[in-house]
Amino acid sequence: MADAAPPAETPVTAVPPVEGEAGEAGPSKKALKKAEAKAKKEAEKAARQKAAAEREAVAKAASQGEDNAKDSYGPETQETIEKLPAALEINLKTLGDEHIGKTVELRAWIQNSRLQGAKMAFVELREEGNWTIQGVIAANADGTISKQMVKFVGAINLESFVRVQATVEKPLEPVKSCKVSNYELHLTKVFVIAAAPQMLGMNLAVANRPIANFTDEEAPVEEGVEKLSIAPADELAIPTATMLTHLDNIVMHKRSAVQQAIADIRIEVKHLYRSYLRDRGFKEFEPPCLIGAASEGGANVFRLPYFEKEAFLAQSPQFYKQIEVAGGRKRVFSIGPVFRAENSNTPRHMTEFTGMDLEMEINKHYHEALDIIEGVLLHILRSLPERCAEEIAIVRSVYPSEDFLLPEPGKEVRLTFAEGQKLLREEGPEEFRNVSDFEDMSTPQEKALGALVRKKFGTDFYVLDKFPSEARPFYAKEDPENPAVTNAFDCFLRNQEVLSGGQRINDPVELEKRIRSKGVDPESPGIKEYIDIFRQAGVPPHAGAGFGLDRVVAWFLNLPSVHLAAYFPRTPKRLSP
């Protein structure tokens, strides 16, 4: 029973489209395309309706006639639970030869199903992520497994959650379509714990395909399934859906193996970050989201009525992590939401994201902090390929990417901003022949420099230190030996800035002077409270950094949008679910 043909409806594995195929017909006119698309859609709709009607008919037929198996299937109720004989509950991850021939119990989603004649059905049972196993049910002579039962099983709506009991068997050949390919389950009991609707808003195969586009327009309401463009049952042409369709069908979006793999990698990034810092004496704290003044200038900040006053949503925990250090905590870190009221509708932006921050006392040089910051990022980047090999492979099957290049230990790349600009001038593209050491870099400059560094040093991660004073906020400490630059740095990941950090001014007199020189009134709301912290008591020199969890995950995996790395992406046009 291993030679199961590809399931009739939705193939399990999302196969990337064959390049060039789509283009073979040559460019056709827009109108033609539109008409084609419409006809296709209608055909698909008709096909789906037909399939649904067939299922219903099968279910109806199964409900007629004598049935010796009637207590072995159906919707799960308190009664069926109580009547069910005891069986060993298994997980697919730990299924082994010792289970062969035994009766086991499993709860899983019906991912695919196929009737083969009237007496046999195949189902794919998914426990979690991409952990699937083939289930087989065949009517037998004594009727303990009846034709009705087979029909019932074959007609269960996909993505319903079921409880099965089964005998574990070794298939004659490995079941290629399932992750657990060396065993199959010969079903003896099948109860539907939670039924899915007849028609899914988005099926799993589509959910597992790359997102078609990330245009951030509000979806038309009540269209449901119609937004999808589902191709005929051609395995090579599983349709893709837009990000909006994915978000409108968030349950199926999240059930896809690729999204679960991304989420698992995200969890691991957090875990690696936290454990690395804890091991080095850092203490986690929770900065507030609601703040009384917009400390970073007031641009792009969300405001809200707060009883008789106004409140703001924090754009970063900068102020608060510095208070922790001023308050005698030597090393602190935080992981939490930060907010930007920026009307940027790009795959790189969100209005709410998860900030990873740290701040620490320094003894004699701010590179003590840079060592930790570079260290924690490298720890994450070096550990992920090993700890999340399987998850990375799943993501790459949908969103291909090259291996992330990392420097050998001891060969980490740190350039000064001036060295970076020199490299750009001397070896970069023509348009960067005259870049200045004292102006911030543009995004194209960043990309070009990243490419140069990759070529020259073989790394997708590097540090750019000593940013010009002009390019840094008022709290950045100037280099005592060269006040034109600051003790501040950025880290780059696949050519994109992912982290900003540096030493902060810890002397209130110097801070006030610097704030004035930036043209800011040191008495203005938020700023005064900030300086006051350093007036309350002697605050040790300190440095720190902040970066976005979503971006690290997205750029490490080379995802087409940071929205894919977030659990519930927030954009100017999207606040739900």
Next chain:
Amino acid sequence: MADAAPPAETPVTAVPPVEGEAGEAGPSKKALKKAEAKAKKEAEKAARQKAAAEREAVAKAASQGEDNAKDSYGPETQETIEKLPAALEINLKTLGDEHIGKTVELRAWIQNSRLQGAKMAFVELREEGNWTIQGVIAANADGTISKQMVKFVGAINLESFVRVQATVEKPLEPVKSCKVSNYELHLTKVFVIAAAPQMLGMNLAVANRPIANFTDEEAPVEEGVEKLSIAPADELAIPTATMLTHLDNIVMHKRSAVQQAIADIRIEVKHLYRSYLRDRGFKEFEPPCLIGAASEGGANVFRLPYFEKEAFLAQSPQFYKQIEVAGGRKRVFSIGPVFRAENSNTPRHMTEFTGMDLEMEINKHYHEALDIIEGVLLHILRSLPERCAEEIAIVRSVYPSEDFLLPEPGKEVRLTFAEGQKLLREEGPEEFRNVSDFEDMSTPQEKALGALVRKKFGTDFYVLDKFPSEARPFYAKEDPENPAVTNAFDCFLRNQEVLSGGQRINDPVELEKRIRSKGVDPESPGIKEYIDIFRQAGVPPHAGAGFGLDRVVAWFLNLPSVHLAAYFPRTPKRLSP
């Protein structure tokens, strides 16, 4: 040099006031008290000004005349750092006999200082928390430690951050005033890294005393030090300050050993929660703060303009953790901010707090989830006394509390709501003779029941299960055997409800019916999106719970206010710092 007299200014250890003493004078008239307080304040102000002037004079005097030690002290500069001879950098926690006689280097705050004549000074150096050591400096014959240097050291403003080099010596007698009592530092180099102001807004001894009151009125601006009522130098009468003064002097508030101990316990609670759940297959996720609809009815929710629309701040991650389970994650948890726009000005309320949530698939009974939930709370409560013994002792020295009573493993107390009410009727106070099994409990009822449970079962922690349907939100699953009650429970900690949880309705038809029966329109914003989740695909039965980190910490420690457990408490009247 061990017989150091109690420091002249601020005693290190906050001694609880002797009971009765304050009352000895008998009740005096309000006016008299006011005048007394005013006189006291003025006297204190004068005393502080005098002390400051003396320090300045001493510093001035020290700056005159020949000084062989002039390179051994002063403000730290790049030059002093470079000239400083290398020395072993130590931490007070790891200081040992092997260091005796050696020259070591330490960075610390000057917590106290005292000149003894013109040739000797004592300082208390604090590294972190309550880790302090006595430093001694004495002018010597060859002038490598000069009188000027001694005077400089004795005149450093308290809470300045210094770098010292010193020889480690064993004092003749333990230094009682310092935590590190078996060693003292004979200072040879003293540089001020960051100077504190001459007058602190709140000194450390005051910061270490219990908060005088938690009245949540906005503090008058620009009053600074005047808000404090500082008593004469009487060790038993260290004044206390209000919560507002503490928050206005957040740096000193946080430097107090008691606040650092509370923060360390808070960190441990998070860590125990997270590691317990991770070990049991739970996956951490981040629910959003910004949401498009007020899913829990719209009361007490913060609203804000969001581009062309309106956004809300999440009151709980309820909706989102259920989406995670619907999306195929078997067990999830989150730790993050939640918001309540409730105008409650009590020590039990905050407008922003840290929610700890979890949600999980259940197999056959919601007690599988209750076992985990009860388990994680007991794990936290049982582990803290051992893992944070020192921190708990520090907190108790300021906020006394009895040991937290816990049931022996296997003897955990779970009562049904009806059993609880019966206990109240039969053994509780007179006024609860007629409490109903079908109405929610009042706070006085909760307290009375908690007291009964403590007396009867010897535990400060218990579970109340099967709450009446009336007392639970629309998503609570009714007990299939008795629809008057729900599969929902609360956990209690020192007589106060700290956690709510239960099984959720996972069938969209049942959910819609229940929502209607609660008088809510299933098409209303937020509610429709909620039901739709269960319509998207079959969602397994699940249960979960949520509780507040701040409250668990505060109630475990029996703190007078939950605000003390938060890093930056947010109340209707307080948004800063």
